[in-house]
Amino acid sequence: MAEHDRESDDELLLRLHSGDEQAFAALYRRRQAAIYRYALNMSGSAAVAEDVLQEVFMVLIREGCGYDPERGALSAYLFGIARKLLLRHFERIRGNVPIDDEDAGSVMLELAVDGNQLSDLARSEGIAALRRAVQALPRRYREVVVLCDLEELDYADAAHALGCPVGTVRSRLHRARALLLEKMQGEAGPRRAGALNPIRCSI
């Protein structure tokens, strides 16, 4: 076990593809929680998160999974697969109930936080309010917060996972933080134009 812990993801993947069960187990244990939490935070459903995580590792098992170490870290690649699976999930939901995600996010924002909770952030109530505010963010902002702030990917890895430039990751995070601040201050809180300036970014 300890030996596996010292190996890089790429080394484990190489051995995994040569049929090494221990390497597969080590890689799974190293990466499962973050991908599961990402899928959970994005879908709001433990069942979906479990299915996404299962599929991510099924892709990895398959020969020629498409991972290229030159293009980014394996963990970023795994988040990228999870993201594609989640997009498929959202497409299905949209098939059931025609609804634009941005609208869904804004409705949830209204439901999310009541009053000024900024000063509570050192307490568990404030953290719980912040969690609701994160879950209520429109998807494109929520995913950068989940990846960069909660799972602590660096901007380059997040960009690789999202398939967008690093600048887009930063600008979305900037906007997401402003939205979170706005929600945590409550509707009555002072609006600071500087913190809430609109940003331009592609979908």
Next chain:
Amino acid sequence: MTCQEFWDSMPELAPDGAPELGEHLRGCPACVAVLARQRQVAAGLRGLAAESRRVQAPARLEGRLMAAFRGEGGMTEIPLRARWWSPVAAWVAAAALITAAALLSLRSREAQPLPATAPQMAAVDWTFGLAIEDAGGGTEEGEFIALPNAEQLPPPAQVNMVRVELPRSAMISLGYDVKAEEAGEMVEADIVLGSDGLARAVRFLN
């Protein structure tokens, strides 16, 4: 540097004490205050991240994947449990759908405006166990159930009821027992919508 230029530089994402930020901050107490609040949010996110570390995938999944890895040939046959529906998203979607309908002044046949002052609303308890007397008295309709978050919302001045279709899996988040094989079925539901466009309660038909 103007305040706009300062925020365009995304200072909350820069490391603490980045020199190019200090200059503007020295002359602008307003931005100092906002940046301090931004740092509070960032600290809160670190707290949330630390708390979230406890969350892991269910242990059964490792066993399933290891079996798949060993089996190889049978690998592609592991079924997904086909519960691709998020209860939270379902409620959000329903609420947003209704909001959109209200904005367009579209009202379905079933929509019934219910002024809050009308006698039948006297029984409504917006904080717990929300119940609305049913004028129609249909036997196939269940009781209204307050949606998560409804208790945090102010009582609406007026409510509307709209009939929608939802996947049965949406009932799980309200404590109903739903069999996995039925989770994808659509069920009819009445949703109580406040004049602010937010859903307060639901009841399932049949």
